[in-house]
Every structure is written in structure tokens, then in C-alpha cells.
Amino acid sequence: MALMGLAANAQTWTPISQHVTGTDFLTGETVSTQEIMVDSGKALLIDYSATWCSWCWVMHQNGVLEAVQESLGDQVQVIWVEADPSTTNPAEITGTGSTRGDWTNGGTVPYPIINDYNFTNITGGTSSVDGYPTVVFISSTGYWCSVYGTDWGFGPYSGSEAVTAITNLIANSPKPGDLMGIKCPAVGKINQPVTFIADYIPIEGATAEWTFQGGNPATATGDTVTSTFDVVGTYNVTLNLTSDAGSYTKNATITIMPYAYYMDFEDETECDNWTYIDADGDGRNWSLGYLRGQGAGHDGSNGLIGSASTYRNSSGQWVALTPDNWFFTDAIELPDNDNLTLTWFEKGQDGTYFAEKYRVYVATAPTIDAATEIGHYTTTKNWVKRAIPLGDYKGQTVYLGFRHYGSTDMFYLDIDDIAVSLEAVVGINSVSDITMSVYPNPASDKLSVKAEGLRQVDILDIAGRVVATSTTNTVDLTGISNGSYIVRVVTNEGTAIDRLSIVK
Ligand SMILES: [Ca+2]
Ligand SMILES: [Ca+2]
Numbered sequence: 001m002a003l004m005g006l007a008a009n010a011q012t013w014t015p016i017s018q019h020v021t022g023t024d025f026l027t028g029e030t031v032s033t034q035e036i037m038v039d040s041g042k043a044l045l046i047d048y049s050a051t052w053c054s055w056c057w058v059m060h061q062n063g064v065l066e067a068v069q070e071s072l073g074d075q076v077q078v079i080w081v082e083a084d085p086s087t088t089n090p091a092e093i094t095g096t097g098s099t100r101g102d103w104t105n106g107g108t109v110p111y112p113i114i115n116d117y118n119f120t121n122i123t124g125g126t127s128s129v130d131g132y133p134t135v136v137f138i139s140s141t142g143y144w145c146s147v148y149g150t151d152w153g154f155g156p157y158s159g160s161e162a163v164t165a166i167t168n169l170i171a172n173s174p175k176p177g178d179l180m181g182i183k184c185p186a187v188g189k190i191n192q193p194v195t196f197i198a199d200y201i202p203i204e205g206a207t208a209e210w211t212f213q214g215g216n217p218a219t220a221t222g223d224t225v226t227s228t229f230d231v232v233g234t235y236n237v238t239l240n241l242t243s244d245a246g247s248y249t250k251n252a253t254i255t256i257m258p259y260a261y262y263m264d265f266e267d268e269t270e271c272d273n274w275t276y277i278d279a280d281g282d283g284r285n286w287s288l289g290y291l292r293g294q295g296a297g298h299d300g301s302n303g304l305i306g307s308a309s310t311y312r313n314s315s316g317q318w319v320a321l322t323p324d325n326w327f328f329t330d331a332i333e334l335p336d337n338d339n340l341t342l343t344w345f346e347k348g349q350d351g352t353y354f355a356e357k358y359r360v361y362v363a364t365a366p367t368i369d370a371a372t373e374i375g376h377y378t379t380t381k382n383w384v385k386r387a388i389p390l391g392d393y394k395g396q397t398v399y400l401g402f403r404h405y406g407s408t409d410m411f412y413l414d415i416d417d418i419a420v421s422l423e424a425v426v427g428i429n430s431v432s433d434i435t436m437s438v439y440p441n442p443a444s445d446k447l448s449v450k451a452e453g454l455r456q457v458d459i460l461d462i463a464g465r466v467v468a469t470s471t472t473n474t475v476d477l478t479g480i481s482n483g484s485y486i487v488r489v490v491t492n493e494g495t496a497i498d499r500l501s502i503v504k
Helices: 002-009 033-039 054-061 064-072 117-123 159-172
Strands: 021-023 030-032 043-049 076-082 134-138 143-146 179-183 187-189 194-200 207-212 219-221 224-229 233-243 246-257 259-263 275-278 305-308 310-312 318-320 324-328 341-348 357-363 371-378 384-389 397-405 412-421 436-439 446-451 454-461 466-470 474-476 483-491 494-502
Touching: 030 033, 033 043, 043 054, 043 064, 043 117, 043 159, 054 064, 064 076, 064 159, 076 117, 117 134, 179 233, 179 246, 187 259, 194 207, 194 233, 194 246, 207 224, 219 224, 224 233, 341 357, 371 384, 384 494, 397 412, 436 483, 436 494, 446 454, 446 483, 466 474
Parallel strands: 043 076, 187 246
Antiparallel strands: 021 030, 043 134, 134 143, 179 194, 194 224, 207 219, 207 233, 233 246, 259 412, 275 324, 305 412, 310 318, 324 397, 341 384, 341 412, 357 371, 357 397, 436 446, 446 474, 454 466, 454 483, 483 494
């Protein structure tokens, strides 16, 4: 008993993904997790099983689910789910076909049976099912943990053991007033407010008090607060939540990167207020979502922005476009810093038809008339980093513009990771031809660098200290700890930088 109590205390609680509904195979009635948890205040015990599964059948024969439903039914609702997408014959549930037997006990089991694997969406879909059976306990407050194999084991167990384990889980599950954590980004931008949210189970009269190492303000009170950091570094954030339910503390860290602006396109909503101009008037323009989720972005990320110079018509034929497509970012307040550098990554998406042409602008308003060209480029089939000094625009409010123009009948122009860096990047030509690649990224013990006219490679920590240096195209990383770093590559043409993660 004591061991089971300890196991329950050690549970990891994960917020549910969504509420779900299903149809009870026995009664035809709708089963709604929202009604059970929110309206009735009950926890859920869900058994994701498969009709062919022998261990599931052992648990069934031992009457584990019945025991929990009958002993704890005022606090817990048991649900049995046929969660194998490949099970298509409902008759297997009542003992006909490829099945272990009658899972309904002649229609007498005291809990609903859901023959729909979509019911697993409450815990994140079938990927949350770690084999059959997977038994999950879900608190009425909306947090779940897996219980089969930890509390109950795979050996002989009984209904009474299950009742004890679930009683302990109810006692230890997240309650109103419990502090679950701090929601905040892992990386913030220098001189820009970072939002922090207290993630706790709702309770009246809770007070959230924050302290921010290196932040302004250094303390704050409220469920959602912001603080701004004006020095690159990694800082501790502490949250204390006090309510009638008690006082809890959680910690987080935030790493502030040396960017005045940074757009990785992983959250499309950050581009909601951008300006798009289809100057050629063909109804086609830059798109944020056309390849989302396929790892097509820079560094294998999912988000990027792209524009096409060809398309496939409804007959399946490729038709050439002559794009003159513009986008302007939101207004960016550039800090008063001589070292400001605009960097981004470009790629022609097709391995053969990759030569896309485009131009880059700084604008005083998000219009073509207010835009000044600062560089023009032709893409290759690889991700290439480009850089332009922006020191001439320090202290100004500007919009960055990209224009897909001058190419036709290629495929897609891809742009990703647009940043305005505060790093001291010197010697870069106004139209930069410096191309470099660093790999692997993340790296562990050794980094390789490819760049024409390479003279020196430095690895800097986020405070700007050089932690490794090399005059060849490899850098020894042994002795450098895990974290975020900057690679500075000095070539005959100038200097370029890139981000680097070191993971041992
Ligand atoms: Ca167009
Ligand atoms: Ca991206």
C-alpha cells in the first residue's frame, strides 16, 4: 500500500489535449468527457484496449474496471475504449471473430464501451497509447497520467488493488490552486517584452507573484505579466502562487538572444499584421502555410514563407508565373546600435529549377513607394545565409520588405529565419555574397564549417565571449557545455554569423 502511494505521488501530469465525445456501444448514448469532468466534477479512468489483446483480457477477467466503477463511481467514471484503428469489426467486442471474448459480459459491464479510436484524442490521439492496454487516469481538473504498468504492473493484480491505486491518484491529482508551471518561451528577444503566464488550476483569490533576474520590472504580480531584458544572457524566473489551497513555487529560465527582431515563421499568427502586395496582379502571392509541417523550413523547421514562379493547373500541367510579390513585416523599432545586421536564409526549393530572384528592402511604411532596395539575390538549391548591415537605420522605425521578382518558371522561393542581430558583424558587403554552412547543428564534439575564403571560425556564448576558435574548417567543441551559441565565420569577403546548439 505504501509503495502504491509513493508511485501515485511520482506521477507526471499532462494537460488533456481536448474534450471528446463518443457513442456508447451498449446503449447508443453519447459519452461526453466535458459533461463528466466539468459538469459532474468526476475523474476519468480510461482503458485503451484492443479486442485481440491478451493482457487486456487478463485485466478484463480480473474485474479491475468493474471494481473501480462500483467502489469509486461517485468520484470516477470508467470508460473502455477499443483504441486500435485496425480493428474494424464491432462484433469482436461481443466475442465474435478475432477477439479474446465478450468484452461486455453479455451487456452487463457497468461502464460505457467506446468503439472509436478517436476517443484517444483527449490525451493526444493514438500516439498517446503506449501499447495495449494503456490505462490513463484523468483528473476532473483536466490532467492525465498513465497508470497501467506503473501502479498496477503487468503481474497479477486485483480489483481491490486497483481501487487503492485510483484512490491514491484522486488524492494526489491536481487540485484547484495547484501550480502546474510557468508558460513562457525558451528564448526571448533583447529589449522586447517577454510574456509569462502562471499555469495553475483555477481557484478564486489566487495571487501570482513573480521575480525576474535581470528583468525590468524585476518583480510583478498577476496571472499574465511581462518583463523586458536588455542584456543577452540566461535568467531565472520565479513564480510564487498563494491561495486558500496553499503556497507553491515554480522556476523557469529564459534565454535572451541578441536579436532586435527575429521571425522563424513557426507561429503564423506573428505575421497576422504583415502587408502583402500582389504587384503583378495574378492573384498569387507569398504564402506562410503551403509547406507547413513537412520540415521544409531552415534547420528542418516547419515554418517558412514562400512564393511560386510556377504552378500546376487543374489539368496537371505546369504553368509559368512572372511573380512580382511583396511582403512587408510589422514595424520594427531598431535600437540605437551601429552593429545592427539583417540576416535571413534563402533557398530555391527545387533541386533543378532553383534559380529564383528576389530583392530586399527597408521601408518607412509598408508600401512600394516607401521602400528602398538594399540588396538583390539569386537562390541556389541549398539554404544560404544572407546578411546586410542596418546600422544606417539605427534608432528608426522600419518595415523590412522582400520582393519575389525577376524570375519565372522555376518553382518556389523559400525564405526563413529573418533576424535583425545586434552582433558586431563587420566587413559585410552591402550586397553580401558570403555563403556558409555549419554542420551538424545541433553539434556535440566537432563542428564543420564550409565557406569560401575561410580565415577564422569563432564560437561565442550568448554573452559574447569566445569559447572556441579555429583557423581551419573544423572546430573542436569538447569541453563546451550544452546550450545556445553563435558561430562567427570570418572570410576574405567579410564576416557572417549563425546560431548553433551544442547538445552532448
Ligand atoms: Ca503575384
Ligand atoms: Ca522556420
